[in-house]
Amino acid sequence: MTQQLPPLLLVGCGQMGGAMFDGWMKEGLAPSFIIDRHRDSVPAPHHLVRSADDVPDDFHPGMIVLATKPQKVDAVMAAIAPFALRAPVLSVLAGRTVGGLTDMLTDHLPAGSPMPVVIRAMPNTPSSIGQGMTVCYAPPAATQAQRDLCTRLLRAIGDVAWADREDQMDIVTAISGSGPAYVYLLAELMEQVGVAEGLSPALARQIARQTVAGAGALMIRSGTDSAILRHNVTSPGGTTQQALEVLMAADAWPATMSRALRAAARRSRELSGAQPVA
Numbered sequence: 001m002t003q004q005l006p007p008l009l010l011v012g013c014g015q016m017g018g019a020m021f022d023g024w025m026k027e028g029l030a031p032s033f034i035i036d037r038h039r040d041s042v043p044a045p046h047h048l049v050r051s052a053d054d055v056p057d058d059f060h061p062g063m064i065v066l067a068t069k070p071q072k073v074d075a076v077m078a079a080i081a082p083f084a085l086r087a088p089v090l091s092v093l094a095g096r097t098v099g100g101l102t103d104m105l106t107d108h109l110p111a112g113s114p115m116p117v118v119i120r121a122m123p124n125t126p127s128s129i130g131q132g133m134t135v136c137y138a139p140p141a142a143t144q145a146q147r148d149l150c151t152r153l154l155r156a157i158g159d160v161a162w163a164d165r166e167d168q169m170d171i172v173t174a175i176s177g178s179g180p181a182y183v184y185l186l187a188e189l190m191e192q193v194g195v196a197e198g199l200s201p202a203l204a205r206q207i208a209r210q211t212v213a214g215a216g217a218l219m220i221r222s223g224t225d226s227a228i229l230r231h232n233v234t235s236p237g238g239t240t241q242q243a244l245e246v247l248m249a250a251d252a253w254p255a256t257m258s259r260a261l262r263a264a265a266r267r268s269r270e271l272s273g274a275q276p277v278a
């Protein structure tokens with residue numbers, strides 16, 4: 001394994017932290033500390049600990065990656081605050097703002113300490129196979145070198161883009177952070193209809209999954225606009241047109257997708273902590 005990526009302090013190694021960790025391990029991550037309360041093990045040369053108190057004082061991560069639930073973040077801030085004076089914090093938490101997270105860290109640092117640097121990223125789970133999409137936002141306090149390090153780390157597990165403004169992270173979360181779930185739902189629903197219409201579960205599963213995967217791969221490999229790819233499938237007067245007339249009715253997918261994405265973005269704003277969260 002070539003160690004191309006700097007050591008990380010990864011706080012929270014569940015669905016998203018674990019997906020990123022899997023992707024980074026495949027790309028040669030330097031020995032890192034993973035803090036997680038529920039995970040059983042991590043492969044060598046990485047170290048699993050239960051709390052930041054178990055991380056050796058002389059460990060100098062290149063980056064602290066924060067991947068606990070937004071509602072649970074308070075519990076880890078005190079313990080990771082000292083490390084935040086050694087390395088920037090890359091938060092993948094939905095909603096939680098740079099300002100809010102910086103204030104939480106600062107509350108646990110001695111008066112007069114330098115201001116910790118927090119950068120936000122919204123990744124998605126295909127990161128585990130190097131096919132992720134991550135959008136980042138850095139405040140003006142972040143240096144170019146810190147931004148470049150984020151780009152390097154995240155490019156190792158997929159595509160990376162930067163948002164100009166922090167408030168854009170809410171709709172980004174709705175589209176690319178949550179987006180894989182919508183695509184999987186599409187596959188689930190196609191599979192269910194196939195079974196309801198008489199296909200065996202195995203055949204319905206095979207055709208739904210490969211159709212979603214193949215359509216996505218063609219979109220990326222061809223670089224063709226999605227609308228043109230859709231037109232290429234749609235014979236005038238044919239079967240696709242019949243389905244699209246149902247799906248594209250103003251009160252069907254256009255309205256539903258708009259409502260769904262706005263609901264997700266609204267929840268992202270709520271999770272900032274500015275308003276009560278469930």
Ligand SMILES: NC(=O)c1ccc[n+]([C@@H]2O[C@H](COP(=O)([O-])OP(=O)(O)OC[C@H]3O[C@@H](n4cnc5c(N)ncnc54)[C@H](O)[C@@H]3O)[C@@H](O)[C@H]2O)c1
Binds near residue numbers: 015125
């Ligand atoms: N799941 C996704 O697709 C996705 C995508 C983008 C961003 N996110 C963000 O990633 C974060 C994690 O989401 P998830 O889906 O991976 O949740 P998860 O519950 O699967 O993972 C959270 C992990 O944090 C660990 N944890 C909880 N409290 C801890 C503590 N005090 N110290 C150490 N570890 C602790 C848990 O054991 C768990 O493994 C969230 O903030 C979410 O908004 C998730």
